[in-house]
Amino acid sequence: MAPGADVxxxxxxxxxxxxxxxxxxxxxxxxxxxxxxxxxxEAGAMNNLxxxxxxxxxxxxxxxxxxxxxxxxxxxxxxxEVTLGGVSTEELDQRTLEAKRVPGLFFIGEVVDxxxxxxxxxFQWAWSSGWCAGQSA
Numbered sequence: 001m002a003p004g005a006d007v008x009x010x011x012x013x014x015x016x017x018x019x020x021x022x023x024x025x026x027x028x029x030x031x032x033x034x035x036x037x038x039x040x041x042e043a044g045a046m047n048n049l050x051x052x053x054x055x056x057x058x059x060x061x062x063x064x065x066x067x068x069x070x071x072x073x074x075x076x077x078x079x080x081e082v083t084l085g086g087v088s089t090e091e092l093d094q095r096t097l098e099a100k101r102v103p104g105l106f107f108i109g110e111v112v113d114x115x116x117x118x119x120x121x122x123f124q125w126a127w128s129s130g131w132c133a134g135q136s137a
Contacts, residue, residue, distance in 0.1 A: 005030055005065070008058055010026060011027075012057065019050025020048050022046075022048055023057065024037045024040040024046075027060060031064060043056050043063055044056050096133060098133070108133050109129055
């Protein structure tokens with residue numbers, strides 16, 4: 001969730017300079033505050049930096065830097081419908097659908113701000129954009 005940032009290095013540096021700060025305070029420099037609090041709890045790092053072992057800091061950093069989305073199911077075609085809005089096409093390479101600002105990050109389907117007629121066109125866009133991004137990834 002913090003591309004290009006070494007969260008563990010940031011936590012270690014903050015531990016050396018101001019060990020009285022809470023772990024979640026430093027995590028909140030990378031991710032939203034409430035999410036930082038949740039991940040600090042999950043990592044067992046709810047103390048201040050000075051009182052938190054490096055193992056807990058590594059776990060907290062891994063939760064931020066190693067976060068993955070794993071879909072667990074689908075409502076199927078029964079509830080599928082097109083949406084409006086999303087990631088601007090101006091932010092993506094038009095040939096690969098790779099984010100211009102974050103190399104290696106691709107957006108496809110209805111996540112992208114592409115709108116069309118109902119009737120299966122959104123499925124075609126999802127499949128085609130997925131194929132295109134997959135070939136480039």
